[in-house]
Amino acid sequence: MSVRAEFDAWAADGRDRGMEERHWHTAKHALARMPVETGDTVLDLGCGSGYAARALREADGAARAYGLDGAPEMVENARSYTDDPRVAYVVGDFQSLPFADDSVDHAFSMEAFYYAPDPVGALEELRRVLRPGGTFYCAVNYFEENVHTHEWQENIDIEMTLWDYEDYREAFRAAGFVVAEQDTIPDRETEIPPASEFPTDDWESREDMVERYREFGTLLTAGVVP
Ligand code: SAH
16 A cells, blocks of 8 residues: 555544654754754654644744655644644655755654655755754654554555664664664653553553553654764
8 A cells, every 4th residue: 555545544633632642752862952043944754743844943942844745634734733834744755755855954764764665865855955953753653563563554555664773873873864863752741540440441451551561652763964
């Protein structure tokens, strides 16, 4: 299935807002770490509902905030949630970004990068559009160490890249980034029921759920263009 077919269906179901709600628990901490300055141009890859571009505009005073997504229905939804003329949503693909060389100051992505058909190529493409000194903050919940998310691939027809911490750092370096930071951001907001309530529909044990959210949470890898 294509990105467009899969995620247009998600957007039509309102899953864009559902993801925003869940991802915001850790995405906001990743966004807060970005060195965005007033007047910057920022880009969110795989924007879904588009919350990250809105947040970077409002909190950091970005002059232009773009959200890019391969699913036109996602883009349409994102557009409907704001009337800020400095926020724009575009249909496009990670492998071929519709931006000029050296035109973006900082880029972000949450729970989207691993869908890239050629992830190192996507990083090289990002490197092309970022200015020297620009950064890419890449946040993912689906990664090798976080075993509790591996089953997601069974529910989606797009091939997902399952990298570990080191794979991310190596890929960033292979694409010409300097790795500035790598960290896991715990999700402290997803409610974890008391032990007596396990197993639940989704979780065998409380320990697994604690590990998934509080320990592994979201993997953030940040690269800087030299
Ligand atoms: N960042 C949002 C959405 C995550 S869902 C959030 O945190 O909620 C992943 C999104 O990436 C989907 O909207 C999907 O359409 C988009 N996507 C996946 N592969 C893509 C690709 N190759 N090019 C552009 N967008 C893609």
